[in-house]
Amino acid sequence: xxxxxxxxxxxxxxxxxxxxxxxxxxxxxxxxxxxxxxxxxxxxxxxxxxxxxxxxxxxxxxxxxxxxxxxxxxxxxxxxxxxxxxxxxxxxxxxxxxxxxxxxxxxxxxxxxxxxxxxxxxxxxxxxxxxxxxxxxxxxxxxxxxxxxxxxxxxxxxxxxxxxxxxxxxxxxxxxxxxxxxxxxxxxxxxxxxxxxxxxxxxxxxxxxxxxxxxxxxxxxxxxxxxxxxxxxxxxx
Amino acid sequence: xxxxxxxxxxxxxxxxxxxxxxxxxxxxxxxxxxxxxxxxxxxxxxxxxxxxxxxxxxxxxxxxxxxxxxxxxxxxxxxxxxxxxxxxxxxxxxxxxxxxxxxxxxxxxxxxxxxxxxxxxxxxxxxxxxxxxxxxxxxxxxxxxxxxxxxxxxxxxxxxxxxxxxxxxxxxxxxxxxxxxxxxxxxxxxxxxxxxxxxxxxxxxxxxxxxxxxxxxxxxxxxxxxxxxxxxxxxxx
DNA sequence: GTATGCGATTCTGTATACAGGACGTAGTAC
DNA sequence: GTACTACGTCCTGTATACAGAATCGCATAC
Numbered sequence: 001x002x003x004x005x006x007x008x009x010x011x012x013x014x015x016x017x018x019x020x021x022x023x024x025x026x027x028x029x030x031x032x033x034x035x036x037x038x039x040x041x042x043x044x045x046x047x048x049x050x051x052x053x054x055x056x057x058x059x060x061x062x063x064x065x066x067x068x069x070x071x072x073x074x075x076x077x078x079x080x081x082x083x084x085x086x087x088x089x090x091x092x093x094x095x096x097x098x099x100x101x102x103x104x105x106x107x108x109x110x111x112x113x114x115x116x117x118x119x120x121x122x123x124x125x126x127x128x129x130x131x132x133x134x135x136x137x138x139x140x141x142x143x144x145x146x147x148x149x150x151x152x153x154x155x156x157x158x159x160x161x162x163x164x165x166x167x168x169x170x171x172x173x174x175x176x177x178x179x180x181x182x183x184x185x186x187x188x189x190x191x192x193x194x195x196x197x198x199x200x201x202x203x204x205x206x207x208x209x210x211x212x213x214x215x216x217x218x219x220x221x222x223x224x225x226x227x228x229x230x231x232x233x234x235x236x237x
Numbered sequence: 238x239x240x241x242x243x244x245x246x247x248x249x250x251x252x253x254x255x256x257x258x259x260x261x262x263x264x265x266x267x268x269x270x271x272x273x274x275x276x277x278x279x280x281x282x283x284x285x286x287x288x289x290x291x292x293x294x295x296x297x298x299x300x301x302x303x304x305x306x307x308x309x310x311x312x313x314x315x316x317x318x319x320x321x322x323x324x325x326x327x328x329x330x331x332x333x334x335x336x337x338x339x340x341x342x343x344x345x346x347x348x349x350x351x352x353x354x355x356x357x358x359x360x361x362x363x364x365x366x367x368x369x370x371x372x373x374x375x376x377x378x379x380x381x382x383x384x385x386x387x388x389x390x391x392x393x394x395x396x397x398x399x400x401x402x403x404x405x406x407x408x409x410x411x412x413x414x415x416x417x418x419x420x421x422x423x424x425x426x427x428x429x430x431x432x433x434x435x436x437x438x439x440x441x442x443x444x445x446x447x448x449x450x451x452x453x454x455x456x457x458x459x460x461x462x463x464x465x466x467x468x469x470x471x472x473x474x
Numbered sequence: 475g476t477a478t479g480c481g482a483t484t485c486t487g488t489a490t491a492c493a494g495g496a497c498g499t500a501g502t503a504c
Numbered sequence: 505g506t507a508c509t510a511c512g513t514c515c516t517g518t519a520t521a522c523a524g525a526a527t528c529g530c531a532t533a534c
Contacts (some may be wrong), residue, residue, distance in 0.1 A: 159326075250517065
């Protein structure tokens with residue numbers, strides 16, 4: 001594992017590094033929507049030359065994290081209400097199908113099954129914790145691992161790649177909005193239900209509950225938005 | 238239109254041109270799966286320098302038309318039976334949803350409605366023609382226009398972009414396989430049914446028939462494949 | 475005859491230099 | 505005082521040069 005990581009960091013091109021750096025900063029909201037990303041400043045900041053920086057920007061543009069205006073340059077993409085709707089509608093189309101495939105895979109692959117079983121008990125443990133900042137963080141970290149496990153268990157390559165490409169958008173949206181402890185409660189319970197159905201081999205329920213979970217998530221985001229921008233949801237960039 | 242095309246060709250960067258050239262050649266099967274795409278030969282062939290050529294290759298790799306091995310270069314991506322299944326399964330997930338949105342859009346937008354009405358009558362006209370090479374070509378050209386109209390009428394940007402990215406794969410698959418006149422017959426009829434439901438505003442039927450159409454298409458491809466590679470389906474590249 | 479090692483060639487990954495276009499600003503004219 | 509124009513600066517798009525890695529072929533040793 002260590003050797004793997006070492007050879008990875010050796011194998012990673014500078015374009016990969018710059019791409020990952022920028023993607024993480026955009027995900028975390030450190031680079032606010034609308035921030036200009038000119039190449040030369042990035043060359044200074046990253047130490048790479050313009051060629052890898054260019055490639056990183058193009059890749060980010062393909063992922064939709066960066067808007068590229070032909071002779072004007074790159075900016076961190078803005079987040080509109082419509083884009084949030086689009087994102088969750090699209091996830092609602094894809095992720096239930098992915099959960100379905102993951103359910104089938106977990107029924108066959110014992111190691112995958114153990115992995116989901118373990119995450120299920122972690123969700124249960126979080127459920128018993130008192131609401132706190134740390135609890136929310138733990139939940140999101142676990143939910144991320146769960147989502148990646150589902151992605152990894154998705155047989156269909158197109159489906160897998162497309163969902164994976166959406167994750168930075170989802171993460172960014174979470175980091176741009178505020179944590180709603182009540183929503184975390186519900187979300188933990190929803191993940192438990194999905195885990196149970198998945199482990200039970202009930203793909204229909206697992207997929208259905210995933211769709212419901214996404215619908216409730218976007219509902220919460222919009223409700224919090226309706227409280228006004230003073231509440232912290234600062235999407236217009 | 239002419240001025241538009243002129244300004245377009247002025248606006249298009251060399252990277253765009255190289256990208257389009259290669260994509261078309263891959264779609265048409267002129268560049269067979271597995272063909273190495275080294276940068277220097279492409280520089281000579283296209284007249285562009287390495288930078289735009291690189292960008293075009295990276296873009297094609299992101300679209301899945303080219304496989305990029307880290308320190309080894311680019312090859313036209315190979316087409317496996319699994320990748321065909323994956324492609325059509327994924328399309329079966331996305332395109333019914335897109336047809337649904339197009340149905341809603343056509344109910345509101347009169348110009349869009351006229352466009353679909355006109356294509357419906359073109360399908361009907363093709364149906365009455367005698368089977369021939371030209372008839373198949375006319376059908377595929379029209380089916381392409383129909384698909385693009387649906388894509389254009391898809392509100393959800395993620396859905397629209399993802400489906401659009403799949404089209405080169407579909408086109409390539411068609412050009413790598415042989416035309417099955419019997420399948421064209423059925424396919425024309427299926428498109429008529431979809432058009433009718435779409436124009437009638439019946440999104441459920443339009444979506445359902447789209448899913449059926451895709452399922453039958455992939456079935457035909459696999460059946461023709463089962464007849465053996467001598468039949469012309471030369472997918473292994 | 476076969477296997478192994480060394481060398482040459484080719485290619486990618488990266489850096490950098492150059493040209494053309496866009497935007498902002500300042501100055502001038504009305 | 506305002507609007508328009510011209511100039512300067514910045515930035516992208518493109519070309520090209522250089523270094524390191526990988527692969528292929530050939531020669532040699534067993």
